[in-house]
Amino acid sequence: MAIPDEYLVTTARDLGAALKHYRTAAGVTQQAAAEAEGIGQPYLSSLEAGNFGRSLTHTLRLLRLVGCELVVRPRNQRA
Numbered sequence: 184m185a186i187p188d189e190y191l192v193t194t195a196r197d198l199g200a201a202l203k204h205y206r207t208a209a210g211v212t213q214q215a216a217a218e219a220e221g222i223g224q225p226y227l228s229s230l231e232a233g234n235f236g237r238s239l240t241h242t243l244r245l246l247r248l249v250g251c252e253l254v255v256r257p258r259n260q261r262a
Contacts, residue, residue: 189256193247195240196233201255203231 190201206216213231217224246253 189254192253192255193243194233195235195243198235198239198253198255199231199233205255205257206231 190197190204192198192201206213211219213224213227217227220227243253
């Protein structure tokens, strides 16, 4: 499966899907990612399911209202 260059995020679920996709593409387990960030694995699982809370939902809606979009893409690799 090809890795998309970027994810257009219009919902919290989109952001969770992007997080999960890029984490797994990088070969990082949920447990390893959670430990690296100092959070629990169940919490990371919840984030990947799109459970970020109402503030993210409101932010995404407000961005659309003002004509903006949020895109997740890999960082450029600098030599």
